[in-house]
Amino acid sequence: MCFIFAVMVFFSFVIFPTNIGMNIDAYSLLFFCMHFLQGNENKVRTMTREKKRVIAVSGCKGGVGKTVVATNLALAMGQLGQRVVLMDGNLDVPGVGFSLGLNTVDTSQSNQRSSEASFSLPCKGLIDGPGGIRVFTPGPEVWSHRRQTTQAVALIQGMDDLSSGLDTLVVDTAPGLAPHNMMLIQAATDVVVVISQEDVSVVDAARQIRLLHQLHHVQQFYVVVNLVSSKRSGARQFEQLQQRLKDDKWIVLNYLGVVPFDKTVSEAAGRQSAAMIINDDCRAARAFHRIAHQLAKIPVPEPKGRIEFFLPDRIKERTES
Numbered sequence: 001m002c003f004i005f006a007v008m009v010f011f012s013f014v015i016f017p018t019n020i021g022m023n024i025d026a027y028s029l030l031f032f033c034m035h036f037l038q039g040n041e042n043k044v045r046t047m048t049r050e051k052k053r054v055i056a057v058s059g060c061k062g063g064v065g066k067t068v069v070a071t072n073l074a075l076a077m078g079q080l081g082q083r084v085v086l087m088d089g090n091l092d093v094p095g096v097g098f099s100l101g102l103n104t105v106d107t108s109q110s111n112q113r114s115s116e117a118s119f120s121l122p123c124k125g126l127i128d129g130p131g132g133i134r135v136f137t138p139g140p141e142v143w144s145h146r147r148q149t150t151q152a153v154a155l156i157q158g159m160d161d162l163s164s165g166l167d168t169l170v171v172d173t174a175p176g177l178a179p180h181n182m183m184l185i186q187a188a189t190d191v192v193v194v195i196s197q198e199d200v201s202v203v204d205a206a207r208q209i210r211l212l213h214q215l216h217h218v219q220q221f222y223v224v225v226n227l228v229s230s231k232r233s234g235a236r237q238f239e240q241l242q243q244r245l246k247d248d249k250w251i252v253l254n255y256l257g258v259v260p261f262d263k264t265v266s267e268a269a270g271r272q273s274a275a276m277i278i279n280d281d282c283r284a285a286r287a288f289h290r291i292a293h294q295l296a297k298i299p300v301p302e303p304k305g306r307i308e309f310f311l312p313d314r315i316k317e318r319t320e321s
């Protein structure tokens with residue numbers, strides 16, 4: 001579109017400087033182009049704000065970059081005009097708050113009993129993070145000694161308190177297949193699976209995807225290949241994952257692309273920050289912008305009737321739209 005416009009302007013002003021009619025056409029085209037581009041941007045904004053989205057960033061293998069992807073994706077979604085909360089869903093070893101240098105819930109201060117705390121915690125644990133996002137770390141009141149599915153359910157339902165104050169919740173999840181972890185992942189509207197160039201990450205991800213499908217009937221998965229050296233190696237890993245799941249006809253894998261290995265990511269980690277914060281234009285940051293745009297354009301799925309985040313409000317949104 002912009003190329004056609006550039007050619008028109010060139011012909012209009014350089015080749016035919018006296019041709020008034022053609023100049024007017026160029027102006028109309030300029031107006032049309034700007035309107036088109038602006039309209040598209042607005043459309044992304046409006047679409048992203050239409051319905052509440054919950055993105056679970058998962059991936060069975062440890063160290064594939066779930067926390068990095070969740071944090072930077074939350075920041076990228078924030079830049080699209082969303083009110084974003086980043087939740088630390090790694091209930092065994094929470095680390096999101098620390099990785100961003102935030103003073104999250106002090107685990108040594110609590111003496112509340114888990115059953116009392118599960119519904120009152122969300123607002124207490126919410127603190128301002130960088131880039132306008134907010135960060136939520138569930139406290140030990142919920143998790144200490146008894147990390148069970150029932151507590152994950154209580155936490156999911158307890159998050160309803162936050163519903164009116166956000167558009168997008170990004171949940172960083174733990175590695176592994178523990179039932180409480182699977183419960184948190186399946187409660188999202190969109191499951192983003194992170195794999196890396198290591199083949200074991202593909203094997204583990206296939207296992208987790210299959211289990212989420214069998215136990216919780218999740219069908220759609222979005223795949224990001226992190227820490228790659230080239231787009232081609234990322235695509236190859238995605239194909240491997242497809243291959244492993246080819247017999248499960250109901251599972252749909254959608255490829256969101258790669259995040260390259262980028263030393264800005266490790267530099268950011270050393271400064272308790274995020275790549276998007278220290279250099280919004282580094283290679284990894286550009287990938288996160290692209291992934292956020294892609295996700296924001298996908299319509300938020302309707303509630304499925306499972307135990308899901310923000311279910312009452314999402315049902316209301318559905319009946320009102």
Ligand SMILES: Nc1ncnc2c1ncn2[C@@H]1O[C@H](COP(=O)(O)OP(=O)(O)OP(=O)(O)O)[C@@H](O)[C@H]1O
Binds near residue numbers: 061062065173227260
């Ligand atoms: N694209 C990248 N480029 C460079 N380094 C990266 C990238 N992604 C992740 N890393 C580094 O890899 C390491 C693991 O990342 P991260 O902690 O996000 O993984 P994880 O999957 O959340 O791990 P865990 O399973 O333990 O929660 C970190 O040191 C991080 O800085």
Ligand SMILES: [Mg+2]
Binds near residue numbers: 067068095172173
């Ligand atoms: Mg992590």
